[in-house]
Amino acid sequence: MTRSMPPLAPPRSGRCSKALRLGLLVASIACSVSAFGAPAGEFDGQCTEGLAEGNHIPTDCSVTWLDKDGKTYCFADAAAKAKFLKDATVNLEKAREFLATSEVASTQAEMADFTGDDVKKFTRDVIDEAAKANGGAFPYNDAVTNQKLDLVFDEFKFVRHLEGYGFFPDVGFHAKEDPEKKYVLDFWVKPRHGKLVLMETLLYRAPRKEDGKWTLISRSPTPWWWIPSSEHPGDTEVRRGWQVMSAINEDVVDVKAAAKGVFHVKDNVTGETIPLEFVNVHQPVRKLKADGKYFACTDFKKVGTTDQFYDIDFWVDDKGGKMSVKDVRVHKVPVLQDGHWVQESRYSFEDKDSVLVP
Numbered sequence: 001m002t003r004s005m006p007p008l009a010p011p012r013s014g015r016c017s018k019a020l021r022l023g024l025l026v027a028s029i030a031c032s033v034s035a036f037g038a039p040a041g042e043f044d045g046q047c048t049e050g051l052a053e054g055n056h057i058p059t060d061c062s063v064t065w066l067d068k069d070g071k072t073y074c075f076a077d078a079a080a081k082a083k084f085l086k087d088a089t090v091n092l093e094k095a096r097e098f099l100a101t102s103e104v105a106s107t108q109a110e111m112a113d114f115t116g117d118d119v120k121k122f123t124r125d126v127i128d129e130a131a132k133a134n135g136g137a138f139p140y141n142d143a144v145t146n147q148k149l150d151l152v153f154d155e156f157k158f159v160r161h162l163e164g165y166g167f168f169p170d171v172g173f174h175a176k177e178d179p180e181k182k183y184v185l186d187f188w189v190k191p192r193h194g195k196l197v198l199m200e201t202l203l204y205r206a207p208r209k210e211d212g213k214w215t216l217i218s219r220s221p222t223p224w225w226w227i228p229s230s231e232h233p234g235d236t237e238v239r240r241g242w243q244v245m246s247a248i249n250e251d252v253v254d255v256k257a258a259a260k261g262v263f264h265v266k267d268n269v270t271g272e273t274i275p276l277e278f279v280n281v282h283q284p285v286r287k288l289k290a291d292g293k294y295f296a297c298t299d300f301k302k303v304g305t306t307d308q309f310y311d312i313d314f315w316v317d318d319k320g321g322k323m324s325v326k327d328v329r330v331h332k333v334p335v336l337q338d339g340h341w342v343q344e345s346r347y348s349f350e351d352k353d354s355v356l357v358p
Helices: 018-029 048-052 078-085 088-111 116-132 241-258
Strands: 063-066 072-075 138-142 147-162 166-175 178-192 195-210 213-218 263-266 273-281 285-288 294-302 309-319 322-337 340-345 354-357
Touching (some): 048 088, 063 078, 116 166, 116 195, 147 178, 178 213
Antiparallel strands (some): 166 178, 285 354, 294 309
């Protein structure tokens, strides 16, 4: 396939309130999202000018600035806002880079405060809370098969620790209607400000009937947290594909949490803002030769549909020891042909312009 990449749209960044993730994401999993409140501003309401200068300064968001994309940024006082606005573009990038870098160290340090048992208790509470609101079964919406699964908890198989990225409990379930029909779900849990928060839940293994019996089959593609062979991957000068995938996954989680469980993307061709449901990240990941940015395709499904899939491209920067999403564009859109939805490509670029990321 040949591609020629169009000019990138202005960077999109910022982080939602981490403390809201648990409620929002549990509701998202249950497909019955309710409003738990919205963050007061970007960067958890911290002073944006403070971040640009390398300091974490909490605010009450009484002094704010609204950018052209409708995002609210908070400041400690009017003087900080005035200083920031002298060069808003440069200062905003400084704030993003500082926050991204400090988050890496913060996650690694905070992980030491929690044990595997703490993670299990937190995850079980999440499961029990969602099940209580769903007639006793944990609800999971399988975007791949368009099924709403009602699952009953069986056991924790183990909890994987991935230094700097969080904890990954591997949890066994069975279908409410058939105890022999087994599932394995992975929960991504991270420490934030002294508390554990749920980042994402993905179906890792699903049942398939063979010779009259249910057999567990691993889903493809494999969740990115299974790719590193060591629980202490460290920081090297050569980035790996799973690290790019983790940055994309976290960005998706952040955007969903700020929008009541839905990932919105603006189509630059039609001007439409599309509500999407995340499915997976394609493998392999590529790195562009021209500017060093990492690049990956992802699958999303339009909310409220069963067969309208979008291919969304993410560009990821590596600055200050942290990988972060810098641009998102619609690559392929669903088009109705002969009664079937097929994907139509918006643009292309030459494969020779990029290299594979292992």
